Amino acid sequence: MHNVRRRSRGFSLLELLVVLFVVIMITSLASLNVGSGNQELQLEAQLRDLRNVALFALDEAQLSGRDIGLLLLIERRDGETVYGYDWRERRPEGWRRPLAASDVFAQRRLPAEVRLSLALENMPGIEPEPAPVAEDVAPQVIFYASGEVVPGELEVRRRENDELLWLLQWDLLGRMELLPKGLPAGEGRDGRL
Known part of the structure; x- marks a missing residue:
């Protein structure tokens, strides 16, 4: 009988390094995808908060008898352009x-990854105010004590490729709708139901 000796052979260092490299790459890609999804969820939460506060502002304006306004801002932070917003109330001495x-x-x-574009009825392309702003600067969107607001829309776009991420629309009575990618609920990316 021929005696066959089996030689035990382990993995080479090169094979281990290749496997380790592949595992690291997969983990990195997974964490990047999770991170971007988290940013999108945070942006959605911020925009829902903006919509809810705007609805509250309209109610507060009616109850208090004072106009309340939304002031869109733009500022440079650490070399990046960042959009934001603030609120103003019309008082006898002006907007405060x-x-x-x-x-x-x-x-x-x-987030720094987005840019805003505001259009009001008969007034497209309204620019945000450069921050810091004076205390008495007038807001771009006014929620009147009468319960009305000039109809308009606020586009939220991805800065890097100008992709429309969200569209906040409102009518004369302040009814607001937050639309992902600007599409009504139930509508697909290609515009079909």
């Missing part, structure tokens, strides 16, 4: 920060 519900009407910033 709201006295009531100051935590609700706090200034907020959006």
Whole structure:
């Protein structure tokens, strides 16, 4: 009988390094995808908050008898352009920060990856105010004490490729709709139901 000796052979260092490299690449890609999904969820939450505060502002304007306005801002931070928003209340001395519900009407910033584009009825392309702004600067969107607001829309676009991410629309009565990619609920990417 021929005696066959089996030689035990382990993995070479090169094989281990290749496997380790592949595992690291897969983990990195997975974490990048999770990270971008998290950013999209955060942006959606911020925009829903903006919509909810705007609806609150309309109610507050009617109850208090004072107009409340949304002031869109743009500022440079660490070499990046960042959009944000603040709120103003019309008083006898002019536009000022709201006295009531100051935590609700706090200034907020959006992620640096997005840019805003505001259009009101018969007034397209309204620019945000460069921050810091004077206390008495007039807001671009006004929620009147009468319960009305000039119809308009706020586009939220990805800065790198100008992709429309969200569209916030409102009518004369302040009814607001937040549309992902600008499409009504139930509509696909190609515009079909």
